[in-house]
Amino acid sequence: MKKIKIFAMLAAALLSIAGFMSCTKDEEKADTTALEALLVEAKGLLANAxxxxxxxxAINTFRTTVNAVDASLKKGGLSQATVTNLMAQLQAAIDSFKASxxxxxxxxxxxxxxxxDAASSGSFKTTGAHTWDVVPAGGPAEVxxxxxxxxxxYVAGKVGKAAHxxxxxxFKVTGFDPASLxxxxxxxxxxxxxxxxxxxxxxxxxxxWESWKFQVQDGSKPFLTLFGDNCVDMDNETDNSAPANTWTHLAVSVDLTAKTVDFYVNGQLTKAWTDKVSGTIQHVDNGSLLIGACFTIQTALTFDWFTPSVDGWGCFYGKLDELKVYNIALSAGQVAAIYAAEK
Known part of the structure; x- marks a missing residue:
């Protein structure tokens, strides 16, 4: 947001300069060669933005700046001081835009x-840095x-095919490397x-809950449980974030060193938690990695509190698509870029 405000200030300054700085008949004609070359660079950057x-x-504000410089050149009658000023401000706008x-x-x-997308029946492989086996499984008869x-x-998804x-x-993911998670x-x-x-x-x-889990909780809120130094539950505190029968992009970004957890809905930050997590994600021997379920029936039967119940069984009802797990804390810009590329 701060960068965008800077763009706006630059654009306003350029618009004012064009109105009052011009050369008189006695002044030598300004050399606009360098400014014209810089404008070509700016237009090329804008064309690919x-x-x-x-x-x-940021795109909109940068376009305003580029258009203001272009209009000043086309109008003509610029003093060398005006050209120099326009050069400095256009370069600053280019640098700031690139930084955004x-x-x-x-x-x-x-x-x-x-x-x-490549799944049809039977097992398939994850993509990304690791190619682990993804094995389809049915619901437990015990429940x-x-x-x-x-x-x-498999049904039509947000991008290509989705799983219902x-x-x-x-799905059970097998052959995974625990250290990667x-x-x-x-x-x-x-x-x-x-x-x-x-x-x-x-x-x-x-x-x-012994390492981490991500779900849509009651109230249609994204909800994360993570065990570092201790077990912590967090959601984005916004009801109806992921309503039924609607495609919604969800993301969560965790940094245990910075002690932050950020929730995003459709590319926008909706909740930023601080001082909630710390340490390192807990390791569990012989653990499980599941898509669309909380734990296996074999694990559930080891809990002394567990009673088989359809309503109480943790599993997904609906469609999932484009599931990605990263070993970094994504920035707001990175989340927004993922959303923009897939929406």
């Missing part, structure tokens, strides 16, 4: 990606009885389209 690369407000660009994400930081679902199905989950259907930073990005508002709409779970 998209909302996937820059904030739209969303940061690229190193492919090595994309721990795993599941797009469902759903004869009504238990088979594996997730119901009555306990889910632990550490001091974590981000999750996903498109969700719930069939219903449900308190246990689990998107992805790594060892349930």
């Amino acid at each position: 998209t909302a996937e690369l820059y904030p739209q407000d 660009a969303y940061g690229d994400i190193n492919p090595a930081n994309l721990t795993m990606e599941v797009t469902f 759903f009885g004869a009504d238990a679902s088979a594996a997730p199905t 989950f119901t009555k306990g259907s889910h 632990e550490g001091k930073q974590l981000s999750i990005s996903v498109w969700v389209n719930p069939d219903k508002v449900y308190a246990n709409n689990y998107i992805i779970s790594y060892n349930y």
